[in-house]
Amino acid sequence: MKALVQGRAPLEAARQVGGTLTPLFDQVDAWQRQLQQHLDEVSASAGVLDAEVADFALPALSEPSGLASGVGFVGAPGLLVGEGWHVAWWWLAGQAKEPRRLSTATPGGDQLRDYSAMEWWRVPSRTAARHLSGPYVDYVCVNDYVLTITAPVLRAGTVVGVVGADLLVDRLERQLLPLLTPISAPCTLVNSSARVVTSTDARREPGSVLRSDALAEALLLMRQDASAPLDVEFEEGARVLSCGSSSLALVIGR
Known part of the structure; x- marks a missing residue:
């Protein structure tokens, strides 16, 4: 069983990504x-x-x-x-x-x-x-x-x-990846359709899609109410956080 990534680092990273955009x-x-x-x-x-x-x-x-x-x-x-x-x-x-x-x-x-x-x-x-x-x-x-x-x-x-x-995207990566590296688990920035913008996991290329029904449902919640901060566990040990009003989200631990 994977432990859910806790602490302030993911919240701070999501805040900083939102603040950049x-x-x-x-x-x-x-x-x-x-x-x-x-x-x-x-x-x-x-x-x-x-x-x-x-x-x-x-x-x-x-x-x-x-x-x-x-x-x-x-x-x-x-x-x-x-x-x-x-x-x-x-x-x-x-x-x-x-x-x-x-x-x-x-x-x-x-x-x-x-x-x-x-x-x-x-x-x-x-x-x-x-x-x-x-x-x-x-x-x-x-x-x-x-x-x-x-x-x-x-x-x-x-x-x-x-x-x-x-x-x-490559300019964005240079600014955003340093914000994600303090997080101990794999961290991927995605759009509202789970398409990868950048990731600390080199196997996840920009433009590829994270395929997960649970993640898709969580991102749908974000699209339906963009004004409400999203921070949910969508799979065992995995977490998704919205990045302000940017319509981007951090996927952590998956």
Whole structure:
């Protein structure tokens, strides 16, 4: 019989992980409010909208210690007269010092994509709430594992786009793994679908899934009431703790 991992170390680690990510969520919320106010007050045109997005996207990507690898806005078809999906997204590649804008003008490029099936679009547009997607491999920009935080932008009660940020998983690992190493048992950070973000167990790769019916039930409780801290034993000797309002959770001892 495995002993349940007790003590303050898991609670402190969950608090610190939540504290690391909360400013990023708060920033996306601020961008959402900014764009919603802008769209309410100004007749949208591509030039004006893009300048508004660039006003917060470029500084966010220029922060020396920032976690974001991409920031921007994706507008639904019909937002701008005569346009399909409108993409105002900037990203920073590798060691590049200057962000570049995601190109949508090449044949077969992103202007032909239907983003409605993508989780980062589909979930917030359905729930009208902020959402965290991933980890998944971002083949469009950085060709690496990312998490994506998106929030719906509404006009007259209708979702007309999403604003958000991509976070490189390897940068997150460098910040978050030191918070997990004081825990004596294996510790894995997962999203609300039990997909691994990072782990002190090297066998658990980012993007893989921890398969457990009991864990799935515990994470469902977290999704149903994100405001209530979660700290439960979901299997013999294993524990899951929510990380603030980030929608991520620590799985310990499994």
